[in-house]
Amino acid sequence: MTSLTQGMVKAGPSKRFFVSMMTRDIDLKDAILDLLDNCVDGIQRKLKGVEVDEKPYKEFWAKITANPSGFTIEDNCAGIPRKVAEESAFMLGRPLGKVGEIDKDLHTVGMYGIGMKRAIFKMGNTCTVYSNPYGEDQAFKVEISPDWMENESWELPISYGMSRSENFGTTLKVNGLYDSIARNFDENDSNFLEDLAAAISQFYAVIMGKGFTVFLNEKLISPVEIKLLSPMVLAPGIAPYVFSANIDEVETELVVGFRRQLASERELDAEADQPKSSEDAGWTIICNDRVVLYNDKGSLTGWGRSNVPKYHTQFISISGMVIFRSAKLFNLPLTTTKRGLDTDNKAYIVALDYMMEGLKKFTDYTNRWKGREDETTQAFSQTTSVPATQAAAKILQSDRMSVVRKLGSEVNARRFIPDLPYPEDKNPKRRIVYTRLAAEIEHLANHFFPGTPNVAPSDIGIRSFEKCLDIALRELKK
Amino acid sequence: MSGADIPYQLRPNKHVERQLFWELLEHIDHFNPIRDTAYISMGGRFLEDFKQVHAKFGTKKLLSIESDSVVHERQVFNKPIGALICRRMTSGELVTDFERITGELQAKNYIVWLDYASSKDRLAQLGEFESLVKKLAANDVVKITMNASLRTLGEPKVGESQEDFQKRAFERFKNKLGTYFPTAAGLDHNNITGDGIPVILMAAIKNAALAGISSSSNVSVKPLSAFLYNDGFHDMLTVTCILLDKSMQADFFASTRLDAWEFTASDWSAPIKIFIPDLSLKERVTIDGNLFGKSDDEVHSELTFSFNENRSISFEIFKNYVTHYRRYPGFFRAGT
Numbered sequence: 001m002t003s004l005t006q007g008m009v010k011a012g013p014s015k016r017f018f019v020s021m022m023t024r025d026i027d028l029k030d031a032i033l034d035l036l037d038n039c040v041d042g043i044q045r046k047l048k049g050v051e052v053d054e055k056p057y058k059e060f061w062a063k064i065t066a067n068p069s070g071f072t073i074e075d076n077c078a079g080i081p082r083k084v085a086e087e088s089a090f091m092l093g094r095p096l097g098k099v100g101e102i103d104k105d106l107h108t109v110g111m112y113g114i115g116m117k118r119a120i121f122k123m124g125n126t127c128t129v130y131s132n133p134y135g136e137d138q139a140f141k142v143e144i145s146p147d148w149m150e151n152e153s154w155e156l157p158i159s160y161g162m163s164r165s166e167n168f169g170t171t172l173k174v175n176g177l178y179d180s181i182a183r184n185f186d187e188n189d190s191n192f193l194e195d196l197a198a199a200i201s202q203f204y205a206v207i208m209g210k211g212f213t214v215f216l217n218e219k220l221i222s223p224v225e226i227k228l229l230s231p232m233v234l235a236p237g238i239a240p241y242v243f244s245a246n247i248d249e250v251e252t253e254l255v256v257g258f259r260r261q262l263a264s265e266r267e268l269d270a271e272a273d274q275p276k277s278s279e280d281a282g283w284t285i286i287c288n289d290r291v292v293l294y295n296d297k298g299s300l301t302g303w304g305r306s307n308v309p310k311y312h313t314q315f316i317s318i319s320g321m322v323i324f325r326s327a328k329l330f331n332l333p334l335t336t337t338k339r340g341l342d343t344d345n346k347a348y349i350v351a352l353d354y355m356m357e358g359l360k361k362f363t364d365y366t367n368r369w370k371g372r373e374d375e376t377t378q379a380f381s382q383t384t385s386v387p388a389t390q391a392a393a394k395i396l397q398s399d400r401m402s403v404v405r406k407l408g409s410e411v412n413a414r415r416f417i418p419d420l421p422y423p424e425d426k427n428p429k430r431r432i433v434y435t436r437l438a439a440e441i442e443h444l445a446n447h448f449f450p451g452t453p454n455v456a457p458s459d460i461g462i463r464s465f466e467k468c469l470d471i472a473l474r475e476l477k478k
Numbered sequence: 479m480s481g482a483d484i485p486y487q488l489r490p491n492k493h494v495e496r497q498l499f500w501e502l503l504e505h506i507d508h509f510n511p512i513r514d515t516a517y518i519s520m521g522g523r524f525l526e527d528f529k530q531v532h533a534k535f536g537t538k539k540l541l542s543i544e545s546d547s548v549v550h551e552r553q554v555f556n557k558p559i560g561a562l563i564c565r566r567m568t569s570g571e572l573v574t575d576f577e578r579i580t581g582e583l584q585a586k587n588y589i590v591w592l593d594y595a596s597s598k599d600r601l602a603q604l605g606e607f608e609s610l611v612k613k614l615a616a617n618d619v620v621k622i623t624m625n626a627s628l629r630t631l632g633e634p635k636v637g638e639s640q641e642d643f644q645k646r647a648f649e650r651f652k653n654k655l656g657t658y659f660p661t662a663a664g665l666d667h668n669n670i671t672g673d674g675i676p677v678i679l680m681a682a683i684k685n686a687a688l689a690g691i692s693s694s695s696n697v698s699v700k701p702l703s704a705f706l707y708n709d710g711f712h713d714m715l716t717v718t719c720i721l722l723d724k725s726m727q728a729d730f731f732a733s734t735r736l737d738a739w740e741f742t743a744s745d746w747s748a749p750i751k752i753f754i755p756d757l758s759l760k761e762r763v764t765i766d767g768n769l770f771g772k773s774d775d776e777v778h779s780e781l782t783f784s785f786n787e788n789r790s791i792s793f794e795i796f797k798n799y800v801t802h803y804r805r806y807p808g809f810f811r812a813g814t
Binding site: 346350357 | 570571573574577578580581602605606608609612613614615689690692693694695
């Protein structure tokens with residue numbers, strides 16, 4: 001009889017596999033944004049979550065330098081605490097329990113502990129991380145060499161005692177850039193840096209709005225601003241829809257409304273040829289101040305779901321913002337790339353119903369007034385353009401928020417549904433749409449508008465109708 | 479022409495379905511009093527269902543919606559009780575403005591009936607249904623009626639085989655139901671039959687209902703009844719469901735004793751058919767006079783007339799009458 005023997009097989013990760021797999025799931029822009037997230041998390045730790053005024057981050061900055069010879073990000077965001085550097089910051093993924101200990105009660109966005117490593121591996125094979133941590137007595141440096149990238153060791157050398165920079169912060173330098181990355185960082189060869197600047201201005205809009213400054217190759221990046229039309233007086237008329245609740249320990253607040261007047265038919269025709277203004281429409285989703293989705297017009301944010309129409313240029317005026325905040329990072333609908341949403345997240349699933357409810361009010365309004373947009377000017381004149389957060393705050397602080405029956409008081413769900421105007425029903429208007437040969441339209445243009453160049457077909461249509469109506473009415477009187 | 483032009487008192491199948499709805503509400507009444515529940519539906523010119531729900535349960539929070547101005551004017555004239563609000567609005571507006579309406583009616587719970595006749599906008603109808611379910615709370619009841627006629631999918635072209643027609647119609651139906659089409663139900667063109675269409679449609683209603691509760695992890699949506707009947711022109715599918723807190727499900731079935739009601743829908747799989755015959759008073763009196771004194775088979779055999787040239791089909795129709803004879807409408811000419 002054969003006796004049983006036991007042994008072990010290798011089941012650990014291969015470093016090469018890890019490195020190549022992690023970097024495939026993220027694009028370069030998002031990898032760099034991850035590094036900026038680390039800066040902001042550093043600020044949160046230094047401020048201990050206390051935000052004294054509207055610009056709590058005004059003293060903090062990050063400077064990115066990117067060119068074909070290397071990438072550097074330097075900040076004054078308090079640095080990496082030595083203990084964190086030694087025990088977890090350079091690990092691939094945060095060890096169990098550490099996340100709660102480091103960032104307890106803070107509204108950070110670094111949750112998985114892979115952002116910095118993934119960004120480094122994405123860009124090149126050599127890296128130095130220098131940190132001068134706030135409140136500690138010495139700076140340190142960790143180096144990643146091309147050899148380390150190739151071997152199977154999971155430990156990195158750390159050195160202490162070097163001279164300290166004037167700021168408490170971190171400087172991360174990547175050299176030995178991969179060819180494709182170096183090309184992206186070459187301003188003469190690629191517009192990547194332009195795209196990166198746009199992404200920073202969008203995805204860091206809220207954080208920069210709180211005073212954080214970001215420089216890319218020494219140029220200051222300005223945040224985009226999401227604005228909405230807010231009523232001068234909160235009365236029936238144009239106003240945003242607002243919802244707020246505390247779902248699964250996530251403070252959820254959403255506001256959707258018009259960011260501008262309804263687009264005229266002529267503007268929509270031009271937009272269809274060359275979309276410009278549409279870029280500013282849609283939903284922006286923010287998790288702990290970090291924009292994770294910017295001006296989205298897809299089903300993820302309710303467009304084309306249930307009874308909400310799909311996005312179309314006629315909805316160019318609609319814009320919305322959802323703000324999720326929580327000290328429990330895993331309760332936020334964040335993905336590892338922080339681009340897009342974790343669609344299984346409870347707060348998101350609940351919020352989506354109300355995003356759709358709000359959105360539908362404004363798509364309905366747009367449809368109701370289609371073809372008679374000029375009649376809405378008066379209603380829009382009662383509003384002013386303000387930052388979306390301010391538009392929401394005005395309503396949230398009013399006594400107009402009502403309890404959401406379905407969700408009840410348990411989650412403190414409240415909402416404001418605007419009373420958007422309806423067209424007068426007494427003499428309703430109907431829309432006529434038809435297509436005719438261009439040459440025939442030109443004949444009419446010459447007839448109705450002699451000597452006027454480039455008359456819009458819609459104007460010719462209106463004039464034709466008026467003339468026909470005139471004839472018909474005259475004949476009826478006979 | 480749609481069945482809407484004939485008062486439903488004169489459409490026996492539809493009348494029976496309405497009676498079954500009141501029976502269902504009587505069961506629900508034991509769990510959550512209908513008296514305290516608001517009732518919202520599309521009441522038509524005569525607001526017949528509002529008369530019934532008020533008479534049976536004393537419900538005073540009543541809202542009828544109607545998009546047609548002519549019908550709306552007649553509703554206002556025919557209003558059977560002062561508390562009834564007759565509002566000119568579309569079903570889409572009802573759903574979009576539902577929270578405003580609940581704010582106005584201030585009821586603890588709601589019964590909402592989306593009564594769609596047209597086969598043209600099934601996708602929009604299911605979208606409205608989903609949106610409404612999203613806005614409903616636990617213990618609210620929602621009923622949806624949709625056109626389930628095979629003929630709304632067209633007819634075979636000249637020279638087209640039945641199978642080719644079914645394949646074409648299947649694709650068309652799939653398209654019309656959009657994201658609500660029940661892909662996982664293993665359906666194919668063989669389901670393009672008079673009996674198959676309601677099954678597909680019911681599965682689509684299920685999908686819309688489940689999408690409606692996707693954000694409510696502690697709430698489930700239970701089908702309570704599902705009927706298929708011909709209203710004189712079209713096969714209509716009507717499904718009633720309730721939103722229940724998961725912890726209350728056992729209580730609900732214990733209080734309502736719906737498990738013992740022979741018409742309770744156990745799942746979303748297929749509706750119960752109502753296909754009672756049109757009977758003259760003399761025919762009814764003859765049949766009723768013999769019912770339960772003899773076997774159904776005997777009563778049917780002794781009839782000197784039949785409901786179909788095929789004897790077994792005739793017996794099926796007869797049996798359906800026997801099931802519903804108590805609910806059969808009796809109308810007589812009256813002078814005013």
